[in-house]
Amino acid sequence: MSYNLLKGKRGIIFGALDENSIAWKTAEKINEQGGTFVLTNAPIAMRMGKIKDLAEKTGSEIIPADATKVEDLENLVEKATEILGGKLDFVLHSIGMSVNVRKGNHYTDMNYDFTTKGWDVSAVSFHKTMQVLYKKDAMNEWGSIVALTYMAAQRVFPDYNDMADNKAYLESIARSFGYFFGKDKKVRVNTISQSPTPTTAGQGVKGFDGFIAYAEKMSPLGNATADECADYTLTLFSDLTKKVTLQNLFHDGGFSNMGVSQQVMEAFVEKE
Numbered sequence: 001m002s003y004n005l006l007k008g009k010r011g012i013i014f015g016a017l018d019e020n021s022i023a024w025k026t027a028e029k030i031n032e033q034g035g036t037f038v039l040t041n042a043p044i045a046m047r048m049g050k051i052k053d054l055a056e057k058t059g060s061e062i063i064p065a066d067a068t069k070v071e072d073l074e075n076l077v078e079k080a081t082e083i084l085g086g087k088l089d090f091v092l093h094s095i096g097m098s099v100n101v102r103k104g105n106h107y108t109d110m111n112y113d114f115t116t117k118g119w120d121v122s123a124v125s126f127h128k129t130m131q132v133l134y135k136k137d138a139m140n141e142w143g144s145i146v147a148l149t150y151m152a153a154q155r156v157f158p159d160y161n162d163m164a165d166n167k168a169y170l171e172s173i174a175r176s177f178g179y180f181f182g183k184d185k186k187v188r189v190n191t192i193s194q195s196p197t198p199t200t201a202g203q204g205v206k207g208f209d210g211f212i213a214y215a216e217k218m219s220p221l222g223n224a225t226a227d228e229c230a231d232y233t234l235t236l237f238s239d240l241t242k243k244v245t246l247q248n249l250f251h252d253g254g255f256s257n258m259g260v261s262q263q264v265m266e267a268f269v270e271k272e
């Protein structure tokens with residue numbers, strides 16, 4: 001349903017790979033709510049082609065950018081403001097990748113070149129994006145920047161591997177840069193800590209089927225879907241949340257505050 005919540009707002013959406021991507025659902029919903037945007041992804045993801053369907057559907061343009069390359073980000077921000085006809089109101093960072101996870105390297109047996117690469121893609125790219133936006137003064141006052149994260153930043157999920165460390169770093173960047181963006185530009189910066197979600201990045205994590213099922217049984221409201229995550233992100237891009245900043249916001253059906261649930265306990269009680 002459209003409330004025209006984002007009418008007249010302009011932005012950039014990183015990370016729509018296919019129709020399962022959280023960024024893909026968010027783009028569709030922003031479009032429904034009257035917002036306009038440029039889509040971006042790494043050049044390699046472009047070659048996989050699907051993003052073009054989303055661009056057509058939402059009447060948006062695509063500007064490829066490797067989010068670890070500052071020159072790509074500078075080009076992206078310059079072109080996006082030109083195409084959209086002014087400064088930006090929202091930016092979604094929906095990017096994550098661990099080479100150690102991809103190669104199946106255990107947390108106790110990391111290849112540190114892979115660690116550095118994954119950290120750059122998953123965490124430092126958020127700093128790079130904000131630094132480019134900040135230096136180019138590309139955000140409107142009361143604009144909103146959101147990155148997606150996962151609770152492995154606070155609690156142990158053994159198979160989440162070095163992505164747990166990357167997410168902790170990402171959340172810290174949101175607070176540290178959020179201070180300067182708030183003080184100097186009246187822009188808010190938050191992270192959304194989302195439930196396990198069946199996407200390409202999500203399903204790449206070993207044991208994903210187990211922990212999505214476990215989280216479902218632990219959460220009083222059940223896991224949050226990608227669609228629901230998109231809805232939540234819209235509220236943070238709207239003018240209804242102007243003073244929410246420097247927050248890590250759990251969007252997980254209540255999972256993060258649970259100790260144990262009846263359903264999980266029942267799985268461990270010996271049947272007579």
Ligand SMILES: NC(=O)c1ccc[n+]([C@@H]2O[C@H](COP(=O)([O-])OP(=O)(O)OC[C@H]3O[C@@H](n4cnc5c(N)ncnc54)[C@H](O)[C@@H]3O)[C@@H](O)[C@H]2O)c1
Nearest residue numbers: 015017021022045067095096148149196197199200201202
């Ligand atoms: N799926 C989950 O269970 C889950 C849970 C919590 C948080 N998240 C986070 O949500 C975000 C989106 O992931 P998703 O689950 O929609 O999966 P996804 O695989 O659809 O999206 C990840 C995106 O990152 C992009 N990317 C990778 N390297 C890049 C680079 N160098 N430059 C630019 N883009 C690059 C990929 O092309 C892809 O579009 C990630 O930050 C992820 O960690 C996912």
